[in-house]
Amino acid sequence: MILICQFCYNDEDEANAEIDKYGQGYWCGYCDGYTYIKPIEGQHRFSLLLEDKQASNTPAPPIHVSLKKQLSLLRYPGGKSKYIPFVYAKMQTYQSRTLASPYAGGASLELALLEAGVVDQLILNDLDVGIYALYWAIKYVPDELIARIQSAKPTHEQFFQSQRIIKSDYEGCDLIEAAWHTIFVNRMAYSGIYCANPLGGRKGKVKDLVSRWNPANLCKRITQIHKLSDKISIHNMDACTFIEEEYWRPNTTLFIDPPYVQKGKQLYRCYYDKEEHVELNVLLDSLHQGMPGADIILCYDNDPLIQQLYIYPTIETVGRIYSI
Numbered sequence: 001m002i003l004i005c006q007f008c009y010n011d012e013d014e015a016n017a018e019i020d021k022y023g024q025g026y027w028c029g030y031c032d033g034y035t036y037i038k039p040i041e042g043q044h045r046f047s048l049l050l051e052d053k054q055a056s057n058t059p060a061p062p063i064h065v066s067l068k069k070q071l072s073l074l075r076y077p078g079g080k081s082k083y084i085p086f087v088y089a090k091m092q093t094y095q096s097r098t099l100a101s102p103y104a105g106g107a108s109l110e111l112a113l114l115e116a117g118v119v120d121q122l123i124l125n126d127l128d129v130g131i132y133a134l135y136w137a138i139k140y141v142p143d144e145l146i147a148r149i150q151s152a153k154p155t156h157e158q159f160f161q162s163q164r165i166i167k168s169d170y171e172g173c174d175l176i177e178a179a180w181h182t183i184f185v186n187r188m189a190y191s192g193i194y195c196a197n198p199l200g201g202r203k204g205k206v207k208d209l210v211s212r213w214n215p216a217n218l219c220k221r222i223t224q225i226h227k228l229s230d231k232i233s234i235h236n237m238d239a240c241t242f243i244e245e246e247y248w249r250p251n252t253t254l255f256i257d258p259p260y261v262q263k264g265k266q267l268y269r270c271y272y273d274k275e276e277h278v279e280l281n282v283l284l285d286s287l288h289q290g291m292p293g294a295d296i297i298l299c300y301d302n303d304p305l306i307q308q309l310y311i312y313p314t315i316e317t318v319g320r321i322y323s324i
Protein backbone atom coordinates (compact mmCIF):
# COMPACT_ATOMS: atom_id res chain seq x y z
CA MET A 1 0.00 0.00 0.00
CA ILE A 2 1.19 3.54 -0.73
CA LEU A 3 1.07 5.86 2.28
CA ILE A 4 0.67 9.62 1.96
CA CYS A 5 2.01 11.92 4.69
CA GLN A 6 -0.70 14.21 6.09
CA PHE A 7 1.85 17.02 6.52
CA CYS A 8 4.18 17.10 3.48
CA TYR A 9 2.06 14.88 1.15
CA ASN A 10 5.10 12.80 0.12
CA ASP A 11 4.26 9.19 -0.54
CA GLU A 12 6.11 6.04 0.42
CA ASP A 13 5.57 2.33 0.28
CA GLU A 14 4.15 0.76 3.46
CA ALA A 15 6.81 -1.97 3.21
CA ASN A 16 9.57 0.62 3.76
CA ALA A 17 7.74 2.94 6.16
CA GLU A 18 8.51 3.34 9.86
CA ILE A 19 5.26 1.96 11.30
CA ASP A 20 4.50 2.47 15.02
CA LYS A 21 4.36 -0.51 17.37
CA TYR A 22 0.54 -0.55 17.37
CA GLY A 23 0.39 -0.58 13.57
CA GLN A 24 -1.89 2.47 13.71
CA GLY A 25 0.31 4.92 11.84
CA TYR A 26 3.80 5.75 10.57
CA TRP A 27 6.45 8.46 10.66
CA CYS A 28 7.10 10.09 7.32
CA GLY A 29 10.62 9.41 5.95
CA TYR A 30 10.74 12.98 4.56
CA CYS A 31 9.37 15.27 7.30
CA ASP A 32 9.11 12.88 10.29
CA GLY A 33 5.41 13.79 10.80
CA TYR A 34 3.10 11.05 12.05
CA THR A 35 0.12 9.93 9.96
CA TYR A 36 -2.54 7.40 10.90
CA ILE A 37 -2.94 4.41 8.58
CA LYS A 38 -6.14 2.93 9.98
CA PRO A 39 -9.04 4.27 11.92
CA ILE A 40 -8.18 4.38 15.60
CA GLU A 41 -9.48 1.47 17.59
CA GLY A 42 -9.19 0.92 21.31
CA GLN A 43 -7.32 3.75 22.93
CA HIS A 44 -7.11 7.32 21.74
CA ARG A 45 -10.50 8.93 21.36
CA PHE A 46 -11.28 12.60 21.46
CA SER A 47 -14.74 13.81 22.47
CA LEU A 48 -16.12 17.23 23.19
CA LEU A 49 -19.12 17.72 25.49
CA LEU A 50 -20.72 21.05 24.69
CA GLU A 51 -22.95 22.43 27.42
CA ASP A 52 -25.94 24.22 25.94
CA LYS A 53 -28.94 25.10 28.10
CA GLN A 54 -30.97 25.92 24.95
CA ALA A 55 -30.43 22.44 23.47
CA SER A 56 -33.06 19.75 23.92
CA ASN A 57 -33.08 17.87 27.21
CA THR A 58 -30.51 15.09 27.32
CA PRO A 59 -30.97 11.73 29.08
CA ALA A 60 -28.13 10.79 31.42
CA PRO A 61 -26.50 7.44 30.55
CA PRO A 62 -27.18 4.81 33.23
CA ILE A 63 -24.64 4.31 36.02
CA HIS A 64 -23.98 0.90 37.54
CA VAL A 65 -21.96 1.93 40.59
CA SER A 66 -22.81 4.08 43.56
CA LEU A 67 -21.12 7.47 43.21
CA LYS A 68 -20.55 10.11 45.89
CA LYS A 69 -21.20 13.31 43.99
CA GLN A 70 -20.45 15.57 46.92
CA LEU A 71 -16.96 14.67 48.03
CA SER A 72 -15.44 17.95 46.89
CA LEU A 73 -14.93 20.63 49.53
CA LEU A 74 -15.35 23.46 47.10
CA ARG A 75 -18.49 25.11 45.82
CA TYR A 76 -17.49 25.56 42.22
CA PRO A 77 -19.21 27.60 39.56
CA GLY A 78 -19.10 25.39 36.47
CA GLY A 79 -18.57 22.26 38.60
CA LYS A 80 -18.96 19.19 36.45
CA SER A 81 -20.64 16.69 38.75
CA LYS A 82 -23.65 16.74 36.41
CA TYR A 83 -21.44 15.21 33.71
CA ILE A 84 -20.51 12.20 35.82
CA PRO A 85 -22.87 9.81 33.94
CA PHE A 86 -21.46 10.90 30.56
CA VAL A 87 -17.84 10.55 31.61
CA TYR A 88 -18.62 7.30 33.45
CA ALA A 89 -20.18 5.85 30.27
CA LYS A 90 -17.11 6.79 28.23
CA MET A 91 -14.72 5.40 30.84
CA GLN A 92 -16.53 2.06 30.60
CA THR A 93 -15.57 1.82 26.93
CA TYR A 94 -12.17 3.45 27.25
CA GLN A 95 -11.13 1.23 30.18
CA SER A 96 -8.46 3.75 31.26
CA ARG A 97 -7.35 3.30 34.85
CA THR A 98 -5.93 6.81 35.28
CA LEU A 99 -7.82 10.08 35.07
CA ALA A 100 -5.74 13.22 34.58
CA SER A 101 -7.41 16.59 35.11
CA PRO A 102 -5.48 19.71 34.00
CA TYR A 103 -8.13 22.20 35.26
CA ALA A 104 -9.19 20.37 38.43
CA GLY A 105 -11.10 23.12 40.30
CA GLY A 106 -13.42 21.40 42.77
CA ALA A 107 -12.74 18.02 41.05
CA SER A 108 -16.14 16.66 42.10
CA LEU A 109 -16.40 14.41 39.05
CA GLU A 110 -12.83 13.18 39.34
CA LEU A 111 -13.10 12.39 43.06
CA ALA A 112 -16.43 10.60 42.61
CA LEU A 113 -14.98 8.32 39.90
CA LEU A 114 -11.91 7.55 42.02
CA GLU A 115 -13.93 6.85 45.15
CA ALA A 116 -16.23 4.48 43.23
CA GLY A 117 -13.24 2.56 41.81
CA VAL A 118 -14.03 3.51 38.22
CA VAL A 119 -10.37 4.64 38.01
CA ASP A 120 -7.36 3.71 40.18
CA GLN A 121 -5.34 6.92 39.92
CA LEU A 122 -6.15 10.62 39.80
CA ILE A 123 -3.71 13.27 38.64
CA LEU A 124 -5.06 16.68 39.60
CA ASN A 125 -3.65 19.98 38.40
CA ASP A 126 -4.72 23.59 38.87
CA LEU A 127 -2.75 26.76 38.22
CA ASP A 128 -4.54 28.53 41.08
CA VAL A 129 -2.19 28.09 44.03
CA GLY A 130 -5.12 28.26 46.49
CA ILE A 131 -6.78 25.24 44.86
CA TYR A 132 -3.48 23.39 44.71
CA ALA A 133 -2.79 24.23 48.37
CA LEU A 134 -6.14 22.78 49.38
CA TYR A 135 -5.39 19.41 47.75
CA TRP A 136 -1.87 19.56 49.20
CA ALA A 137 -3.26 20.11 52.72
CA ILE A 138 -5.81 17.31 52.37
CA LYS A 139 -3.10 14.93 51.20
CA TYR A 140 -0.26 15.86 53.60
CA VAL A 141 -1.64 17.72 56.65
CA PRO A 142 -5.37 16.86 56.87
CA ASP A 143 -5.39 17.10 60.68
CA GLU A 144 -4.16 20.71 60.60
CA LEU A 145 -6.88 21.68 58.20
CA ILE A 146 -9.49 19.83 60.24
CA ALA A 147 -8.31 21.51 63.46
CA ARG A 148 -8.61 24.96 61.87
CA ILE A 149 -12.09 24.22 60.57
CA GLN A 150 -13.26 22.84 63.91
CA SER A 151 -11.98 25.79 65.93
CA ALA A 152 -13.07 28.57 63.54
CA LYS A 153 -15.70 31.13 64.58
CA PRO A 154 -16.32 32.85 61.25
CA THR A 155 -16.99 36.59 61.13
CA HIS A 156 -17.42 39.10 58.31
CA GLU A 157 -14.06 40.66 59.18
CA GLN A 158 -12.29 37.35 58.80
CA PHE A 159 -14.06 36.78 55.50
CA PHE A 160 -12.86 40.14 54.12
CA GLN A 161 -9.36 39.56 55.42
CA SER A 162 -9.15 36.14 53.74
CA GLN A 163 -10.55 37.64 50.56
CA ARG A 164 -7.85 40.36 50.60
CA ILE A 165 -5.17 37.70 51.03
CA ILE A 166 -6.52 35.72 48.08
CA LYS A 167 -6.63 38.86 45.94
CA SER A 168 -2.99 39.56 46.88
CA ASP A 169 -2.19 36.12 45.41
CA TYR A 170 -1.69 34.68 48.91
CA GLU A 171 1.20 37.02 49.69
CA GLY A 172 3.24 35.72 52.63
CA CYS A 173 1.15 32.54 53.02
CA ASP A 174 2.47 29.02 53.28
CA LEU A 175 0.44 26.22 51.72
CA ILE A 176 -1.68 25.44 54.79
CA GLU A 177 -2.64 29.12 55.14
CA ALA A 178 -3.41 29.35 51.43
CA ALA A 179 -5.61 26.25 51.75
CA TRP A 180 -7.37 27.76 54.75
CA HIS A 181 -8.18 31.12 53.10
CA THR A 182 -9.36 29.28 49.96
CA ILE A 183 -11.83 27.04 51.76
CA PHE A 184 -12.98 29.81 54.11
CA VAL A 185 -13.90 32.25 51.34
CA ASN A 186 -15.22 29.55 49.02
CA ARG A 187 -17.74 28.30 51.59
CA MET A 188 -18.94 31.81 52.52
CA ALA A 189 -18.96 33.79 49.27
CA TYR A 190 -21.95 33.95 46.92
CA SER A 191 -21.75 30.90 44.62
CA GLY A 192 -18.27 30.16 45.96
CA ILE A 193 -16.80 32.93 43.78
CA TYR A 194 -13.59 34.20 45.40
CA CYS A 195 -14.27 37.89 44.66
CA ALA A 196 -18.03 37.86 45.43
CA ASN A 197 -19.78 39.31 48.47
CA PRO A 198 -20.29 37.18 51.57
CA LEU A 199 -23.51 35.17 51.78
CA GLY A 200 -26.22 37.33 53.32
CA GLY A 201 -24.49 40.55 52.13
CA ARG A 202 -21.59 42.70 53.33
CA LYS A 203 -23.49 43.79 56.41
CA GLY A 204 -25.55 40.64 56.77
CA LYS A 205 -26.03 38.32 59.71
CA VAL A 206 -23.43 35.73 60.76
CA LYS A 207 -26.08 33.00 60.53
CA ASP A 208 -26.42 33.74 56.78
CA LEU A 209 -22.66 34.04 56.33
CA VAL A 210 -22.16 30.52 57.68
CA SER A 211 -25.13 28.92 55.94
CA ARG A 212 -22.75 26.83 53.75
CA TRP A 213 -20.14 26.37 56.49
CA ASN A 214 -20.76 22.95 57.94
CA PRO A 215 -17.59 22.02 59.86
CA ALA A 216 -18.57 18.42 60.63
CA ASN A 217 -19.39 17.69 57.01
CA LEU A 218 -16.27 19.46 55.66
CA CYS A 219 -14.04 17.50 58.04
CA LYS A 220 -15.74 14.26 57.02
CA ARG A 221 -15.02 15.02 53.37
CA ILE A 222 -11.37 15.85 54.13
CA THR A 223 -11.00 12.49 55.86
CA GLN A 224 -12.70 10.68 52.98
CA ILE A 225 -10.48 12.31 50.35
CA HIS A 226 -7.35 11.86 52.49
CA LYS A 227 -8.03 8.10 52.63
CA LEU A 228 -7.72 8.08 48.84
CA SER A 229 -4.62 10.26 48.79
CA ASP A 230 -2.16 7.47 47.87
CA LYS A 231 -4.05 7.36 44.62
CA ILE A 232 -4.02 11.11 44.04
CA SER A 233 -1.09 13.14 42.75
CA ILE A 234 -1.29 16.91 42.64
CA HIS A 235 0.33 19.56 40.45
CA ASN A 236 0.37 23.33 40.17
CA MET A 237 1.37 24.11 36.62
CA ASP A 238 -0.01 25.54 33.43
CA ALA A 239 -2.58 23.17 31.95
CA CYS A 240 -0.97 23.02 28.51
CA THR A 241 2.36 21.89 29.97
CA PHE A 242 0.51 19.33 32.09
CA ILE A 243 -1.40 18.01 29.04
CA GLU A 244 1.82 17.73 27.01
CA GLU A 245 3.30 15.59 29.79
CA GLU A 246 0.30 13.42 30.66
CA TYR A 247 -0.81 12.71 27.09
CA TRP A 248 1.86 10.01 26.88
CA ARG A 249 0.95 8.19 30.08
CA PRO A 250 -0.44 4.70 29.26
CA ASN A 251 -4.10 3.84 29.97
CA THR A 252 -5.02 7.41 30.73
CA THR A 253 -7.98 9.63 30.02
CA LEU A 254 -7.50 13.40 30.10
CA PHE A 255 -10.62 15.09 31.45
CA ILE A 256 -10.23 18.67 30.28
CA ASP A 257 -12.56 21.31 31.69
CA PRO A 258 -11.08 24.71 30.81
CA PRO A 259 -12.42 28.01 32.18
CA TYR A 260 -15.65 29.08 30.48
CA VAL A 261 -15.24 31.17 27.32
CA GLN A 262 -17.89 33.69 28.30
CA LYS A 263 -17.87 33.84 32.07
CA GLY A 264 -14.41 32.52 33.03
CA LYS A 265 -13.06 35.95 33.95
CA GLN A 266 -15.87 36.61 36.43
CA LEU A 267 -15.56 33.23 38.13
CA TYR A 268 -11.96 32.09 38.47
CA ARG A 269 -8.68 33.68 39.53
CA CYS A 270 -7.06 31.96 36.56
CA TYR A 271 -9.03 32.29 33.34
CA TYR A 272 -8.49 32.27 29.58
CA ASP A 273 -8.61 34.95 26.92
CA LYS A 274 -9.41 34.02 23.36
CA GLU A 275 -5.74 33.42 22.47
CA GLU A 276 -5.40 30.85 25.24
CA HIS A 277 -8.51 28.96 24.11
CA VAL A 278 -6.94 28.90 20.65
CA GLU A 279 -3.59 27.69 22.06
CA LEU A 280 -5.34 24.84 23.85
CA ASN A 281 -7.16 23.94 20.63
CA VAL A 282 -3.92 23.85 18.64
CA LEU A 283 -2.29 21.68 21.30
CA LEU A 284 -5.16 19.18 21.53
CA ASP A 285 -5.68 18.92 17.79
CA SER A 286 -1.98 18.48 17.14
CA LEU A 287 -1.53 15.87 19.87
CA HIS A 288 -4.58 13.98 18.68
CA GLN A 289 -3.59 14.15 15.03
CA GLY A 290 0.10 13.82 15.78
CA MET A 291 0.34 10.47 17.55
CA PRO A 292 -1.75 8.02 19.59
CA GLY A 293 -1.82 8.87 23.29
CA ALA A 294 -4.38 9.39 26.05
CA ASP A 295 -8.10 9.51 25.39
CA ILE A 296 -9.44 13.04 25.67
CA ILE A 297 -12.76 14.24 27.06
CA LEU A 298 -13.09 18.00 26.68
CA CYS A 299 -15.96 20.06 28.18
CA TYR A 300 -16.92 23.53 27.07
CA ASP A 301 -19.75 26.00 27.08
CA ASN A 302 -21.37 26.06 23.64
CA ASP A 303 -19.72 29.22 22.35
CA PRO A 304 -19.30 29.99 18.61
CA LEU A 305 -15.53 30.25 19.14
CA ILE A 306 -15.36 26.63 20.28
CA GLN A 307 -17.58 25.37 17.47
CA GLN A 308 -15.35 27.17 15.02
CA LEU A 309 -12.08 25.90 16.51
CA TYR A 310 -12.64 22.19 17.03
CA ILE A 311 -12.88 19.88 14.05
CA TYR A 312 -11.40 16.59 15.26
CA PRO A 313 -13.42 15.56 18.32
CA THR A 314 -16.72 13.75 18.27
CA ILE A 315 -19.12 16.43 19.52
CA GLU A 316 -22.04 15.78 21.87
CA THR A 317 -24.25 18.72 22.76
CA VAL A 318 -25.67 18.34 26.24
CA GLY A 319 -28.81 20.25 27.22
CA ARG A 320 -30.54 19.98 30.56
CA ILE A 321 -29.78 16.52 31.85
CA TYR A 322 -32.47 14.19 33.13
CA SER A 323 -32.25 10.66 34.54
CA ILE A 324 -34.08 7.81 32.82
Ligand SMILES: C[S@@+](CC[C@H](N)C(=O)[O-])C[C@H]1O[C@@H](n2cnc3c(N)ncnc32)[C@H](O)[C@@H]1O
Nearest residue numbers: 076079080103105106107127128238239257270
Ligand atom coordinates in the same frame (compact mmCIF):
# COMPACT_ATOMS: atom_id res chain seq x y z
C1 LIG B 1 -14.08 25.34 34.73
S1 LIG B 1 -13.04 25.40 36.13
C2 LIG B 1 -12.95 23.70 36.45
C3 LIG B 1 -14.16 23.24 37.19
C4 LIG B 1 -13.98 21.83 37.70
N1 LIG B 1 -13.99 20.88 36.62
C5 LIG B 1 -15.05 21.46 38.70
O1 LIG B 1 -15.87 20.57 38.43
O2 LIG B 1 -15.04 22.04 39.77
C6 LIG B 1 -11.52 25.85 35.50
C7 LIG B 1 -10.31 25.73 36.45
O3 LIG B 1 -9.16 25.94 35.64
C8 LIG B 1 -8.17 26.59 36.41
N2 LIG B 1 -7.26 27.23 35.45
C9 LIG B 1 -7.45 28.37 34.72
N3 LIG B 1 -6.40 28.59 33.91
C10 LIG B 1 -5.54 27.55 34.10
C11 LIG B 1 -4.30 27.19 33.51
N4 LIG B 1 -3.71 27.95 32.57
N5 LIG B 1 -3.70 26.04 33.91
C12 LIG B 1 -4.29 25.26 34.86
N6 LIG B 1 -5.46 25.57 35.47
C13 LIG B 1 -6.09 26.68 35.08
C14 LIG B 1 -8.95 27.56 37.27
O4 LIG B 1 -8.21 27.89 38.43
C15 LIG B 1 -10.22 26.75 37.56
O5 LIG B 1 -10.08 26.07 38.79
